[in-house]
Amino acid sequence: MADQAATNVTWHEHNVTSEERQKLNGHKGAVLWFTGLSGCGKSTVANAVDRMLHDRGIHTFVLDGDNVRMGLNKNLSFAPEDRTENIRRIGEVSKLFCDAGVIVLSAFISPFRDDRDQVREILTGGQFHEIHVNASLETCEARDPKGLYKKARAGEIKGFTGIDAAYEAPENCEIELDADNKGIEELAKEIVSYLDEKGFLNA
């Protein structure tokens, strides 16, 4: 028993650190937080950035509605308090990925400024990068890739961001993207250049 306890202590003192994980990966961990209206291109730009980074050997992961709303957050609705819990959980998971040395791309409407600021607060080492995928409501509604605006206008969906629920645009985000006038590839390259300049793509 004494030996066992002593062994425990030894191992705990040598836990793998975030710095060691980053060194193995060859780059830093970071959270790229994409916010914007439904249909603005958050997920598409995130996946484009993901592809560009992956092809450069960067360890990445995308969190979006596809892999979170059906899994971790399937017990949450779109009511305001559940939206807050939705973003809180995603923020915590993003932090875990960042601690693992991964560049995680989290793409969610995340309409409330306070919710996004809460995520920023738990990422204390400057790893949080808020990216506003700024497309006008007109642009998003004209695209309407999933037909959701049409349903919201018809009253079939209640509390839809931009229609009958607020979107609070970022005031001091790290990257503002002009998604009305620029294409996906151009927007994605802006983000990769930003990461390069900030030194996130090296260990």
Next chain:
Amino acid sequence: MADQAATNVTWHEHNVTSEERQKLNGHKGAVLWFTGLSGCGKSTVANAVDRMLHDRGIHTFVLDGDNVRMGLNKNLSFAPEDRTENIRRIGEVSKLFCDAGVIVLSAFISPFRDDRDQVREILTGGQFHEIHVNASLETCEARDPKGLYKKARAGEIKGFTGIDAAYEAPENCEIELDADNKGIEELAKEIVSYLDEKGFLNA
């Protein structure tokens, strides 16, 4: 707008796959799920395995009470329904890490068989490996590294696993560890050998 939409489609079709992430990492993703009584050594063995794998260049991450109970699951109690939600969320996060090509080591008492089986069910590709860190209640209570058994016996903690709450031992787990009689390093090596033999440490 037409160009924009077309670009969207192109990018979506080239999303980075789990297979590509595994290829970049040089090994497969997997979930090592450590279950057992408080004080049995789950977290210690998990961290020892983590160190061994990391030193071999394997991309790993440890989920345990230290980084989950204070973050993602800080709004959950130890009541049975919250324990179930606790394990459900951790299972979903483990799946995300596995999809990212990481070998994730999840160390939680996870006392209920049904809860662990739910995690197994969402990991459909044979990535779930249940590891029973089997130490007797006598051993765990004698160690009592955090003084929790003493408090539970004194009635200061209610619903403590093994004292006044059930622990349902695995019936068909992948790895059964004799934590009463073997040391941390020996137990950790058993797990690494298992992963090696099963081919998880190669892409």
